[in-house]
Amino acid sequence: MKIMPNRMDYGFLKYQEEFEEKALSVLRSGWYVLGNEVKTFEENFAAYTGAKYCVGLASGLDALWMAVRLLGIGPGDEVLVQGNTYIASVMGITINGATPVFVEPDKYYQIDADKLEEKITEKTKAVMVVHLYGHVADMDKIVAICRKHHLKLIEDCAQSHGAMYKGKMTGTFGDAGCFSFYPSKNLGAFGDAGALVTNNPQLAEDARVYRNYGSEKRYYNKVVGANSRLDELQAGLLNVRLAHMREITEERRQLAENYSRSLCSKDIILPKEREGTFAVWHQYVIRTRRRRELIEYLNEKEIGTIIHYPIPPHLSEAYSVLGHKKGDFPITEEYADTVLSIPLYTGMKEEEQQFTIECINSFA
Numbered sequence: 080m081k082i083m084p085n086r087m088d089y090g091f092l093k094y095q096e097e098f099e100e101k102a103l104s105v106l107r108s109g110w111y112v113l114g115n116e117v118k119t120f121e122e123n124f125a126a127y128t129g130a131k132y133c134v135g136l137a138s139g140l141d142a143l144w145m146a147v148r149l150l151g152i153g154p155g156d157e158v159l160v161q162g163n164t165y166i167a168s169v170m171g172i173t174i175n176g177a178t179p180v181f182v183e184p185d186k187y188y189q190i191d192a193d194k195l196e197e198k199i200t201e202k203t204k205a206v207m208v209v210h211l212y213g214h215v216a217d218m219d220k221i222v223a224i225c226r227k228h229h230l231k232l233i234e235d236c237a238q239s240h241g242a243m244y245k246g247k248m249t250g251t252f253g254d255a256g257c258f259s260f261y262p263s264k265n266l267g268a269f270g271d272a273g274a275l276v277t278n279n280p281q282l283a284e285d286a287r288v289y290r291n292y293g294s295e296k297r298y299y300n301k302v303v304g305a306n307s308r309l310d311e312l313q314a315g316l317l318n319v320r321l322a323h324m325r326e327i328t329e330e331r332r333q334l335a336e337n338y339s340r341s342l343c344s345k346d347i348i349l350p351k352e353r354e355g356t357f358a359v360w361h362q363y364v365i366r367t368r369r370r371r372e373l374i375e376y377l378n379e380k381e382i383g384t385i386i387h388y389p390i391p392p393h394l395s396e397a398y399s400v401l402g403h404k405k406g407d408f409p410i411t412e413e414y415a416d417t418v419l420s421i422p423l424y425t426g427m428k429e430e431e432q433q434f435t436i437e438c439i440n441s442f443a
């Protein structure tokens with residue numbers, strides 16, 4: 080039995096008829112960018128998250144950099160972000176000329192709220208929280224720190240669609256929630272797509288103008304914006320999938336629970352859900368010092384795994400300009416050396432998960 084780390088085809092096949100019907104109707108409509116499907120998706124996704132406004136964009140990265148820029152953050156400003164994030168979070172900051180200041184993660188792989196304040200300087204303008212792996216950061220503490228120090232709060236929710244802290248959706252705690260709908264995300268499109276959610280009418284309006292070359296009225300350009308429009312095909316397909324999000328999330332939670340209940344090995348640390356939070360398990364990330372051996376062992380059994388992420392942004396070649404070196408963020412680096420994501424996806428079959436569990440448990 081060959082098991083891939085992720086199966087996007089299963090997620091399509093599960094709702095195949097609905098997706099195909101929607102795709103055909105968009106193709107036949109004669110309208111392809113920023114139309115009724117986008118408008119409907121923005122309304123539906125705002126309602127889903129509980130935010131007042133949603134602006135559909137071309138990608139998660141666009142949502143991040145636009146949020147940073149439209150909140151007035153640029154050269155000379157510092158943004159706190161967790162060290163073990165996907166590099167796109169950091170790019171959302173540096174595209175604007177601002178400086179990322181890395182903070183170590185806690186044991187739930189989220190930004191360590193107890194280490195935030197020591198990083199704040201007079202240049203600090205914002206905190207970017209990344210709800211990594213579909214888990215949730217310690218929001219009460221983070222929101223309180225942002226209020227106390229008058230910092231903007233941006234949430235990178237590319238991996239946390241539907242995840243909650245004390246019943247409140249991630250993406251609604253601060254100034255902006257930034258979502259990606261890249262195909263492999265929990266709420267995935269069939270190409271690139273993203274969105275920004277906010278309760279701030281001005282920010283929503285600015286993002287709407289910005290995504291379309293800075294024009295509100297055709298050929299009248301208010302600001303130098305960008306092209307980050309969401310297309311009708313992606314929005315339509317997202318409308319189909321969004322209607323099934325409760326089921327999609329429950330399935331992931333059940334798969335995660337099965338792993339947590341059944342995996343047992345003294346060499347492996349299992350992920351935990353923070354108290355008071357509702358995780359959506361974008362990844363099921365275990366940790367082991369014997370990672371290379373485990374990957375090889377599972378490979379022999381034809382079980383695929385992925386490392387999220389092998390090189391932390393501060394050690395990435397792209398960010399050598401920041402001048403960090405190995406040892407600067409020991410927890411981040413320890414995680415990068417030991418984390419491993421095991422297969423978990425919509426439509427995962429019972430025998431696929433059972434076999435994965437047996438193989439990991441027989442690794443000794």
Ligand SMILES: *Cc1c(COP(=O)(O)O)cnc(C)c1O
Pocket residue numbers: 138139140141164165167168209235237238258259260261271272273
């Ligand atoms: C996927 C991802 C992004 C970027 O989203 P794109 O749609 O690929 O631009 C940003 N941050 C995190 C944490 C992600 O996982």
